[in-house]
Amino acid sequence: MEPENDDQYVNTLFLIEDLKDEITRLQTARQTLITKIIIPGNCSSFKTGFRKSNRKLRAHKNKIILLTMSTHLLGRNTFGDVANAGNLMPVEEAHQLLNEWVPNDRLRLHMKQVAAVMKAWATEKEQADELTARKWELAGLLHDADWEKYPDDHCRVIVEELERRDIDPEVIHCIASHGPRYFGVEPNNIMDKMIYVFDELSGFIHASALIRPTKYDGMNVKSVMKKLKTPSFAAQVNRDDITDAIARINTPLEDIIQFIIDHQKDVQ
Ligand SMILES: [Fe+2]
Incomplete structure (x- = not known):
């Protein structure tokens, strides 16, 4: 369900705004659902799609990418034994x-x-x-x-x-x-x-x-x-x-x- 046009990107933008607090709250537990809604492929495909979209959206690029990246957080600092x-x-x-x-x-x-x-x-x-x-x-x-x-x-x-x-x-x-x-x-x-x-x-x-x-x-x-x-x-x-x-x-x-x-x- 990759956004197909600018309207869908706008909707995605609003969705991210709505979910911002929730994403922050859930940063320690990865939210694959959010990943799927915002960015079904990977970050580079999102950026590629983004470049094609309009100026208004590009103005929000940093915020969107930062939030989508947050879904990769591992949520811990110690690894292995x-x-x-x-x-x-x-x-x-x-x-x-x-x-x-x-x-x-x-x-x-x-x-x-x-x-x-x-x-x-x-x-x-x-x-x-x-x-x-x-x-x-x-x-x-x-x-x-x-x-x-x-x-x-x-x-x-x-x-x-x-x-x-x-x-x-x-x-x-x-x-x-x-x-x-x-x-x-x-x-x-x-x-x-x-x-x-x-x-x-x-x-x-x-x-x-x-x-x-x-x-x-x-x-x-x-x-x-x-x-x-x-x-x-x-x-x-x-x-x-x-x-x-x-x-x-x-x-x-x-x-x-x-x-x-x-x-x-x-x-x-
Ligand atoms: Fe690498």
């Missing part, structure tokens, strides 16, 4: 899970790229030991594993799956906090903060590479920075999230972009 600390799945098993849950090649590549960048950062910048670097890698590899199959339950499904498999709680928390505005879980440690930093930027840089004749070869930070300031390029990438994520760490955006280019260019 501390008794499972150090318990990771072999990387082959993680790839198998990806192959089963994520038919989309590009989305699988996105997760592999984030995993490679996470692992490299842990090793090169945090001097992490092997086990810790594997945690960073696993979080990157599975952070969007449920996005394609369960768009309305994104993040909750993979979090619960990893809890069921007795995976290290830090890995699960890292995945749960990779979009604080959407899932309502704040990044705590440097691993959490870096997945938040890398997630949108990695996809953005890959999109930038794809439109270049030489792809990653000769790509520089300046051109990526310029594209970030061009709202129409990769419009689905939320620049506010990037700004927020970068503000939480002590590394300049330019250095992060260079690090991502260097470490994801050869991932296949």
Whole structure:
């Protein structure tokens, strides 16, 4: 029941106004009913539809998107069991899970790229030991594993799956906090903060590479920075999230972009 015309969008707008208090009250218990009324597909399809609608509605865009996002809130801040600390799945098993849950090649590549960048950062910048670097890698590899199959339950499904498999709680928390505005879980440690930093930027840089004749070869930070300031390029990438994520760490955006280019260019 996706809204088909502007009238339906207007009705949706009023519906959201009516439901605002209720949504706030129910934030801790996910309301799939509300998700279905407001946005039957996923957030990006809603935004796509929205761009086609009229100026009056666009003026309310931020409010609507914020409220629809609220339905993804996980409603808790602790994940997994501390008794499972150090318990990771072999990387082959993680790839198998990806192959089963994520038919989309590009989305699988996105997760592999984030995993490679996470692992490299842990090793090169945090001097992490092997086990810790594997945690960073696993979080990157599975952070969007449920996005394609369960768009309305994104993040909750993979979090619960990893809890069921007795995976290290830090890995699960890292995945749960990779979009604080959407899932309502704040990044705590440097691993959490870096997945938040890398997630949108990695996809953005890959999109930038794809439109270049030489792809990653000769790509520089300046051109990526310029594209970030061009709202129409990769419009689905939320620049506010990037700004927020970068503000939480002590590394300049330019250095992060260079690090991502260097470490994801050869991932296949
Ligand atoms: Fe992602």
